[in-house]
Amino acid sequence: MSKYYLNYLDELESEAIYILREVYAQFQNPVILFSGGKDSILVTHLAKKAFYPCKVPFALMHVDTGHNFPETIQFRDDLIESLGARLIVGSVQESIDKGRVQEEKGKNATRNALQITTLLDAIEENKVDCAIGGGRRDEEKARAKERFFSHRDDFGQWDPKNQRPELWNLLNGKHFEGEHFRAFPISNWTEMDVWNYIKRENIEIPSLYLAHEREVVKRNGSWIPNSEFLKLEEHEEIVTKKIRFRTLGDITITGGIESDADTLEKVALEVSTMRQTERGNRSDDKRSETAMEDRKREGYF
Amino acid sequence: MQIDKNQLLRFTTAGSVDDGKSTLIGRLLYDSKSIFEDQIEAVENSSKKKGHEGVDLAMFTDGLKDEREQGITIDVAYRYFTTPKRKFIIADTPGHIQYTRNMVTGASTANAAIILIDARHGVIEQTKRHTFIASLLQIPHIIVCINKMDLIDYSEEVYNDIVSQFEEFSSKLLIKDVRYIPISALLGDNVVNRSENMKWYQGSPLLYELETLHISSDINKIDARFPVQTVLRPQREGFIDFRGYAGRVASGIFRPKDEVTILPSGFTSTIKGIHTEDGDLEEAFAPMSVAITLEDDIDISRGDMIVKTNNQPEPKQDIDAMLCWLNTDEAKPRAKYTIMHTSNEQRAMIKEVVYKIDINTYTRNTEDKSLKMNDISRVKLRTTKPLMTDDYRENRNTGSIILIDESTNETVAAGMIL
Numbered sequence: 001m002s003k004y005y006l007n008y009l010d011e012l013e014s015e016a017i018y019i020l021r022e023v024y025a026q027f028q029n030p031v032i033l034f035s036g037g038k039d040s041i042l043v044t045h046l047a048k049k050a051f052y053p054c055k056v057p058f059a060l061m062h063v064d065t066g067h068n069f070p071e072t073i074q075f076r077d078d079l080i081e082s083l084g085a086r087l088i089v090g091s092v093q094e095s096i097d098k099g100r101v102q103e104e105k106g107k108n109a110t111r112n113a114l115q116i117t118t119l120l121d122a123i124e125e126n127k128v129d130c131a132i133g134g135g136r137r138d139e140e141k142a143r144a145k146e147r148f149f150s151h152r153d154d155f156g157q158w159d160p161k162n163q164r165p166e167l168w169n170l171l172n173g174k175h176f177e178g179e180h181f182r183a184f185p186i187s188n189w190t191e192m193d194v195w196n197y198i199k200r201e202n203i204e205i206p207s208l209y210l211a212h213e214r215e216v217v218k219r220n221g222s223w224i225p226n227s228e229f230l231k232l233e234e235h236e237e238i239v240t241k242k243i244r245f246r247t248l249g250d251i252t253i254t255g256g257i258e259s260d261a262d263t264l265e266k267v268a269l270e271v272s273t274m275r276q277t278e279r280g281n282r283s284d285d286k287r288s289e290t291a292m293e294d295r296k297r298e299g300y301f
Numbered sequence: 302m303q304i305d306k307n308q309l310l311r312f313t314t315a316g317s318v319d320d321g322k323s324t325l326i327g328r329l330l331y332d333s334k335s336i337f338e339d340q341i342e343a344v345e346n347s348s349k350k351k352g353h354e355g356v357d358l359a360m361f362t363d364g365l366k367d368e369r370e371q372g373i374t375i376d377v378a379y380r381y382f383t384t385p386k387r388k389f390i391i392a393d394t395p396g397h398i399q400y401t402r403n404m405v406t407g408a409s410t411a412n413a414a415i416i417l418i419d420a421r422h423g424v425i426e427q428t429k430r431h432t433f434i435a436s437l438l439q440i441p442h443i444i445v446c447i448n449k450m451d452l453i454d455y456s457e458e459v460y461n462d463i464v465s466q467f468e469e470f471s472s473k474l475l476i477k478d479v480r481y482i483p484i485s486a487l488l489g490d491n492v493v494n495r496s497e498n499m500k501w502y503q504g505s506p507l508l509y510e511l512e513t514l515h516i517s518s519d520i521n522k523i524d525a526r527f528p529v530q531t532v533l534r535p536q537r538e539g540f541i542d543f544r545g546y547a548g549r550v551a552s553g554i555f556r557p558k559d560e561v562t563i564l565p566s567g568f569t570s571t572i573k574g575i576h577t578e579d580g581d582l583e584e585a586f587a588p589m590s591v592a593i594t595l596e597d598d599i600d601i602s603r604g605d606m607i608v609k610t611n612n613q614p615e616p617k618q619d620i621d622a623m624l625c626w627l628n629t630d631e632a633k634p635r636a637k638y639t640i641m642h643t644s645n646e647q648r649a650m651i652k653e654v655v656y657k658i659d660i661n662t663y664t665r666n667t668e669d670k671s672l673k674m675n676d677i678s679r680v681k682l683r684t685t686k687p688l689m690t691d692d693y694r695e696n697r698n699t700g701s702i703i704l705i706d707e708s709t710n711e712t713v714a715a716g717m718i719l
Binding site: 003004005006007008010011012013014017018021022024025050051052053054055137145164165166167168169170172174175176188 | 305306307308309376377378379380381383387388390402403405406409410516517520522530531533534535537539540543545547548549554576577578579586588589590592603627639641642644697698701702703705710711712715
């Protein structure tokens with residue numbers, strides 16, 4: 001006798017596939033925002049499932065800060081080749097060169113906020129009407145109120161107080177020219193769900209997520225990887241540690257954690273015992289209590 | 302944790318800060334160890350800034366900047382927690398009358414509703430409002446939590462009194478399953494752990510109820526409905542003639558060889574296969590996302606519905622519905638709107654407002670024909686082409702609609718087909 005209910009991972013998968021198909025049906029030129037992180041890899045994997053046996057019908061858009069982990073770029077290029085998909089790169093360096101944005105100054109300068117302009121420029125240049133992201137509501141308090149289909153005005157801005165109500169499974173993607181949408185198919189997944197699913201589906205992810213030896217420096221309680229962009233402070237010392245990353249952002253701001261979890265099984269187990277949120281090692285979120293909401297209003301991911 | 306068996310339960314909590322709603326959610330998250338240390342630290346810091354002592358559980362559910370500044374919730378926020386038995390999604394909605402639309406939104410996908418009653422005040426207008434919306438949206442299970450029992454000395458008498466008050470007014474409504482739990486969210490009585498202070502209560506704590514509610518029968522398994530979202534035509538080697546109809550099963554069960562009818566065209570065919578990337582399936586049921594292929598070459602596109610030939614929905618152009626108005630702009634008389642129903646989209650006109658419901662007293666107002674924000678009214682709609690509908694009571698997925706204002710593109714109303 002077979003059962004007539006889905007387990008929660010299957011239900012989350014089915015929901016995400018439904019949303020991706022709605023994006024395809026309701027928009028002219030949707031793209032997947034691809035960062036090389038596990039969440040955007042997951043969204044891409046779900047898109048493969050949603051349209052099988054067709055190819056993924058979305059281009060992948062990468063906002064390249066120039067401060068990447070080399071592993072991420074390699075992973076991105078391999079994935080693009082295996083999907084046969086188109087890659088669109090928005091370059092922060094180009095935005096700087098063109099004078100669209102200015103590099104931050106000071107000790108903790110990053111290119112994190114600069115991405116907003118590059119992203120919005122790339123969306124406009126490529127006439128993208130829906131950018132699919134791997135944002136999850138459990139990540140951050142401002143994201144807890146996101147819709148599956150999230151409207152952006154013609155300045156690319158999010159107005160959290162004036163969102164369209166989203167009822168049942170009826171998604172309203174109607175928009176005027178120049179406006180665009182962000183779609184979040186994995187809104188209802190938690191970090192644990194993502195790992196359990198990656199493990200179950202055996203999805204390939206960058207080796208950075210698994211424990212490995214790396215040169216790092218302790219900063220604000222996190223292990224920041226050594227790279228050509230790192231400016232050592234006095235008293236700071238480069239050491240080699242066995243670490244892994246819980247999230248992947250710019251190499252300049254992504255802190256690793258000490259870990260021995262070098263397989264997907266071990267990572268899933270480790271995540272289930274974590275007592276810190278995954279973004280706790282992201283210095284971009286630590287700037288103020290409303291750092292994420294403020295960036296999102298302006299058009300951040 | 303048995304991932305292959307554990308289900309997802311979505312529940313909504315309506316109420317105001319005064320009922321202890323945020324405290325209850327904070328308690329559930331905290332006691333189920335779903336709150337991380339850095340979140341606790343952040344709340345401790347904010348609590349201190351505001352001059353609170355210790356951790357204010359309610360602050361775990363605060364979201365946007367404006368809300369934290371004003372101490373109110375202005376939108377639906379989603380929270381997550383997992384226990385060894387289930388994964389939970391909480392749609393946390395504000396309870397004040399001006400937020401009816403948020404409550405309706407949160408209720409639309411919920412398996413269960415938690416209705417909070419302050420034991421000191423008993424059933425109040427707000428309780429009736431929340432219960433009405435839960436019943437209107439046909440939330441299958443209602444759990445009434447009588448909170449702040451610690452403030453009335455855990456009195457069984459007061460509890461019984463409130464239960465009978467609730468039974469009395471809710472007998473007018475269509476509610477399938479209701480249960481009652483005396484709790485103290487602040488102190489944790491009967492939330493996650495059984496209360497030591499209320500030995501007279503024979504039932505289970507709230508979390509146990511949530512973990513064991515029987516929800517797999519809540520989805521309609523009788524009426525097979527498959528709204529087509531898009532058509533998959535790979536036109537590549539190995540799949541030259543493949544023509545798959547992609548969608549999510551709205552209700553019922555489909556199997557290969559089933560005789561099906563395509564609506565609205567009325568053409569019939571037989572299911573050839575049910576496909577996913579993981580392989581072909583012997584059957585598909587709600588809410589599975591699959592692709593269906595048919596034996597015959599029929600012109601099918603988005604908005605069409607595949608149904609079993611021996612069980613078909615009713616094609617309707619004149620639709621009676623309960624409508625909740627969601628927009629600050631009032632409805633214009635006889636105005637035309639885009640209507641969305643499953644994957645189908647047509648235009649519709651509000652032909653008549655039959656009556657408006659006073660959701661505090663459950664009385665009908667046949668005089669006031671306006672449709673303003675948060676109003677719930679019975680209306681007659683006329684669509685340009687027939688919609689393949691079921692009654693909302695029988696089928697949430699094929700019985701629900703939204704209206705979109707064509708001049709603003711905003712979702713202005715949500716409707717339940719009668």
